[in-house]
Amino acid sequence: MKIKPLLLNSMIAVAISGAPASAEDQLVIGYAAAVTGSLAPYDSPAGVTCRVEQINEAGGILGKPVKLIIRDTKSDAVTASNVGQELLDQGANVILGPPTDDGLIPIAQLALPKGIPVLSVGATQPAFPVASPENGYLVPFGDNASAAGAAEVAYKAGHRKAILMIANDVGAYSAITPEYFGKAFEKLGGKIVGRVNYHHGLADYNTQVAEIRNNAEKPDMIFAAILVPDAGVLVRTINAAGLDIPVYGTDGFDDPSFIEVAGAGAGLATFVTHGYPSEGSPLKAFYDDCTKRGHNPQNIFFGLGGEAVEVVKAAIESANSFDPPAINAAIKNIENLKGITTGSITYKDRGGVPLKEMTVMHAKDGKVLPVETVRPSWVAAP
Amino acid sequence: MSNFLQSVRGALILGVAVGVIGVLALLFAEPFYQRIVFIFMVNLIAVIGLQVFMGNADITNYGHISFMGIAAYAVAILATPAAIKKTSLATAPFGLGTIEVALPIAILIALALTVLIAFLVGTMLVRQSGTPASIATLALLVIVHVVIMNWVDLTRGPRAIYGIPVKATLGMATICAILAIVAARLFRDSSWGLQLRAASENIAAASAMGVRIKRLRLVAWVVSAAICGVAGILFALFVGTISPKSFYFDLTFLTLAMLVVGGAYSVSGAVLGSIVVTFGFEIMRYLENGPQIVGLKLPTMFGLTGIFLGAIIVLCMILRPRGLVGDDEIDEIWRRRSKNRERSEISANASGAAQ
Numbered sequence: 001m002k003i004k005p006l007l008l009n010s011m012i013a014v015a016i017s018g019a020p021a022s023a024e025d026q027l028v029i030g031y032a033a034a035v036t037g038s039l040a041p042y043d044s045p046a047g048v049t050c051r052v053e054q055i056n057e058a059g060g061i062l063g064k065p066v067k068l069i070i071r072d073t074k075s076d077a078v079t080a081s082n083v084g085q086e087l088l089d090q091g092a093n094v095i096l097g098p099p100t101d102d103g104l105i106p107i108a109q110l111a112l113p114k115g116i117p118v119l120s121v122g123a124t125q126p127a128f129p130v131a132s133p134e135n136g137y138l139v140p141f142g143d144n145a146s147a148a149g150a151a152e153v154a155y156k157a158g159h160r161k162a163i164l165m166i167a168n169d170v171g172a173y174s175a176i177t178p179e180y181f182g183k184a185f186e187k188l189g190g191k192i193v194g195r196v197n198y199h200h201g202l203a204d205y206n207t208q209v210a211e212i213r214n215n216a217e218k219p220d221m222i223f224a225a226i227l228v229p230d231a232g233v234l235v236r237t238i239n240a241a242g243l244d245i246p247v248y249g250t251d252g253f254d255d256p257s258f259i260e261v262a263g264a265g266a267g268l269a270t271f272v273t274h275g276y277p278s279e280g281s282p283l284k285a286f287y288d289d290c291t292k293r294g295h296n297p298q299n300i301f302f303g304l305g306g307e308a309v310e311v312v313k314a315a316i317e318s319a320n321s322f323d324p325p326a327i328n329a330a331i332k333n334i335e336n337l338k339g340i341t342t343g344s345i346t347y348k349d350r351g352g353v354p355l356k357e358m359t360v361m362h363a364k365d366g367k368v369l370p371v372e373t374v375r376p377s378w379v380a381a382p
Numbered sequence: 383m384s385n386f387l388q389s390v391r392g393a394l395i396l397g398v399a400v401g402v403i404g405v406l407a408l409l410f411a412e413p414f415y416q417r418i419v420f421i422f423m424v425n426l427i428a429v430i431g432l433q434v435f436m437g438n439a440d441i442t443n444y445g446h447i448s449f450m451g452i453a454a455y456a457v458a459i460l461a462t463p464a465a466i467k468k469t470s471l472a473t474a475p476f477g478l479g480t481i482e483v484a485l486p487i488a489i490l491i492a493l494a495l496t497v498l499i500a501f502l503v504g505t506m507l508v509r510q511s512g513t514p515a516s517i518a519t520l521a522l523l524v525i526v527h528v529v530i531m532n533w534v535d536l537t538r539g540p541r542a543i544y545g546i547p548v549k550a551t552l553g554m555a556t557i558c559a560i561l562a563i564v565a566a567r568l569f570r571d572s573s574w575g576l577q578l579r580a581a582s583e584n585i586a587a588a589s590a591m592g593v594r595i596k597r598l599r600l601v602a603w604v605v606s607a608a609i610c611g612v613a614g615i616l617f618a619l620f621v622g623t624i625s626p627k628s629f630y631f632d633l634t635f636l637t638l639a640m641l642v643v644g645g646a647y648s649v650s651g652a653v654l655g656s657i658v659v660t661f662g663f664e665i666m667r668y669l670e671n672g673p674q675i676v677g678l679k680l681p682t683m684f685g686l687t688g689i690f691l692g693a694i695i696v697l698c699m700i701l702r703p704r705g706l707v708g709d710d711e712i713d714e715i716w717r718r719r720s721k722n723r724e725r726s727e728i729s730a731n732a733s734g735a736a737q
Contacts, residue, residue: 035684035685077628078628085413085414101623102544102625102627102628105542131470168539172539176541
């Protein structure tokens with residue numbers, strides 16, 4: 001009785017992998033996605049599926065249809081590495097991975113012997129490519145790049161003295177990104193005049209605002225890699241306290257709920273994000289076509305999912321091969337690729353973290369709209 | 383002495399079952415299924431560790447995974463190659479950022495540290511019974527998690543520690559699981575285990591008979607922590623990357639569910655519960671991906687595994703509140719059944735002869 005389920009499983013395994021597509025024949029994308037669980041908003045099986053449908057309709061890659069296999073990591077690091085192995089067993093020659101480094105690094109280790117590249121659809125932590133330099137890539141920008149972008153925009157706007165908001169409770173994002181900002185801002189000639197701690201989930205930011213007000217040297221801006229809804233609460237509190245200090249941030253602000261929570265304080269915020277579906281943009285076209293196909297573009301990660309497939313497609317077409325090491329080498333050479341969320345993606349000499357054109361967003365009259373694009377000239381080392 | 387042999391024999395029955403699973407996986411399974419079986423072994427060891435305290439002292443324990451975490455982090459920080467630490471743990475205190483300890487020594491230090499912390503926590507914990515004790519174990523889980531999250535220099539905080547040498551094999555995990563089963567069974571059947579179980583049924587009567595409850599609870603607590611520590615070390619040395627999230631509520635409740643389904647009062651229950659939940663999970667995971675079965679294409683149903691875990695716990699609570707196995711070990715149940723059968727045969731023979 002104890003052995004039977006195992007045998008059943010082995011039989012299932014044989015049945016599944018009975019006829020694995022040969023890696024040389026066609027592109028098999030294995031996507032270890034956080035379909036369920038807390039990380040689900042930062043992965044997009046629908047976005048990847050839609051782009052694959054589009055490509056297959058247009059004749060595939062190198063004349064061969066693309067096969068997509070999706071497995072749920074359940075937002076769990078161990079399950080992620082397990083399904084990563086499952087996807088490798090099933091003959092994937094490219095792996096798309098979950099949004100956190102604890103799931104990505106083990107998958108990249110498992111994929112390394114065959115030289116199979118692993119790309120993260122949602123992760124912005126540059127720690128992943130640092131730990132897996134041979135075959136680990138981010139599809140979004142790294143937090144160090146978005147922070148550098150924010151620094152350039154802030155400096156250009158005339159700000160010179162910044163306070164950093166630091167939180168240790170949501171992964172590296174809110175703790176390390178402000179430090180990346182600080183380095184880039186100081187490099188430009190700005191000064192960090194203080195650091196203020198907070199925790200996500202605070203209903204009340206008055207303590208932090210008082211601390212900012214009483215800072216020894218008066219700041220002319222604040223940087224916070226803060227998530228919604230806290231991002232809204234923070235600017236709202238600053239506004240209510242009668243302080244007129246602008247807040248700069250990155251993609252944590254990028255959610256439709258920000259504007260509702262922020263209220264009258266929304267105008268204080270400026271943030272750098274992956275892209276915006278403005279009229280006539282490739283992202284808008286992608287969203288529209290996918291909506292017609294019955295998919296629901298839930299947030300920007302939908303676009304990044306499509307962009308991940310786009311990066312793989314470009315690499316295969318330039319390598320003219322489905323051989324994983326050739327694809328891997330070709331990704332490392334991508335320069336100025338026109339993406340879906342952005343006009344320009346470069347992997348060449350970037351150590352797995354792409355240099356991308358980013359969109360700067362600012363709230364005005366109850367609407368968050370893109371004001372410009374930025375490509376930072378200097379980015380702090382991860 | 384015959385009791386001792388019986389315990390060993392009972393443990394070996396379970397050990398052989400687990401061993402067969404391990405050997406079959408080693409011989410026939412693909413890499414992916416070998417990983418599943420490895421994680422099964424790790425969870426099994428943690429469940430057995432949990433059973434040692436929870437089953438004997440009858441205190442629901444939510445803190446066992448924190449010992450997995452402590453051991454895993456200790457071995458990770460000690461054994462990760464210095465070259466990788468230069469980028470990942472450069473600011474570690476006590477010079478830990480630059481030293482690289484040989485793996486066997488790192489494992490021993492990790493286990494010793496786990497036992498030491500368990501002993502210190504245990505001296506306070508064993509003074510309580512029932513719900514307050516359970517809440518104290520929950521507090522332990524949260525405290526350990528918060529320390530790991532916030533001692534950023536030592537643990538990288540919420541970021542993953544990577545580059546841990548991937549040295550654990552399925553064979554090692556299987557052997558460790560079998561040893562854990564034997565240890566748990568011997569403890570359960572020892573005079574300490576017996577006294578502790580007696581005290582959990584009637585604390586006043588047991589202490590009147592001279593059972594030193596606090597001391598015995600402490601022993602069970604420390605043994606339990608050590609077994610969980612082994613699970614944590616295997617985990618770290620297999621996955622190669624750990625983060626605080628790996629050792630928190632998800633794993634706590636998964637292992638608790640395994641033990642509750644199987645039956646907390648016996649080692650057989652721990653083993654059976656782990657097997658049922660793990661393989662049930664895998665079958666659900668296979669179904670949720672939308673497979674084709676005899677020509678019938680099933681839809682993809684991500685989330686099915688979560689429903690399975692909930693359903694099996696609810697069903698168990700309704701139909702078998704003391705778990706699938708119940709209060710006794712499997713070999714004890716078999717022995718009793720065969721005795722009953724003999725007895726009924728003898729009485730049948732006797733009545734036949736009388737006629």
